[in-house]
Amino acid sequence: MSKSSGSERKLKQRQCLICRDSEEKSMMLRLVVDDEGRIWPDLFQKAPGRGTYLCMKQACLTGLTDRKLGALRNRFNVQLPQRANLMERTGEVLRRQLVRLVSQFGAVAVLGRDAVMHQMWKSGPLLVMLASDAGDALVQQVEDGIDKRRKAGEKTILLHGFSTSFLAEAFARDKISVAALDTANVSTKLQMFCDWYVRVKELG
Ligand SMILES: [Zn+2]
The missing domain is CATH 3.30.1330.30 (Ribosomal protein L30/S12)
Known part of the structure; x- marks a missing residue:
């Protein structure tokens, strides 16, 4: 048996905000909320504070609506609407990171x-x-x-x-x-x- 069996692996799993499926957290997008209630993608999952996770499957991105983001209000002081802003920020953060990664090649x-x-x-x-x-x-x-x-x-x-x-x-x-x-x-x-x-x- 390898070291990362059973409960240890479960600890690294998170539930998707939209579809509620549990996934390995390193394969999901972490989201954090700043003091102004804006939601930011945390690509490397290192930002301080509590976060929430998205599995990033096509269906979950399609299902990501302001109404669904409203569920975050239980835990965070989230400003709405901001689905469009969140998608824009996520696209830009990913684009910058991909340019950096691809340029290494x-x-x-x-x-x-x-x-x-x-x-x-x-x-x-x-x-x-x-x-x-x-x-x-x-x-x-x-x-x-x-x-x-x-x-x-x-x-x-x-x-x-x-x-x-x-x-x-x-x-x-x-x-x-x-x-x-x-x-x-x-x-x-x-x-x-x-x-x-x-x-x-x-x-x-
Ligand atoms: Zn999902």
Whole structure:
């Protein structure tokens, strides 16, 4: 038996504010409330004071309404409405953190259409970041490439929620529409933040 069995693992679980499911807290978004009653995302779960947790599944983000946030009034002095502000803050905090994380891969990332398409023919799991404003032709080309890789039994994670300006900022270039990374370099946390960012962006 490993050390983290049973009760120890349960201690690290938290209940989602919206769906009430219990999850590993490191896989959830912690929210904290400041003195002015504003709710903030606490990405690294280090902010002092009491917090509450969101599982960040699509359904919970869709179900996150001001009425649901009102439930926090039992424990916090929360100002309402602020669902829209909370989503905006969360998107911005995630975007900044992702730029920081992705930029660390600048030296090993493959950038631009030709280099990425070339990389797709190689074996090994790949993370592909395709800008949402990349243009139909490039989107089609990348999707075809991923489909061929899938048929060849190669794993590809496609992230399609960033803009060209996001990728340009992350990789310190003028303009980047597509980039790829060997997933051996990509942490679970980075993948999780990417998924969250794309979901938050889609909901606006
Ligand atoms: Zn939930």
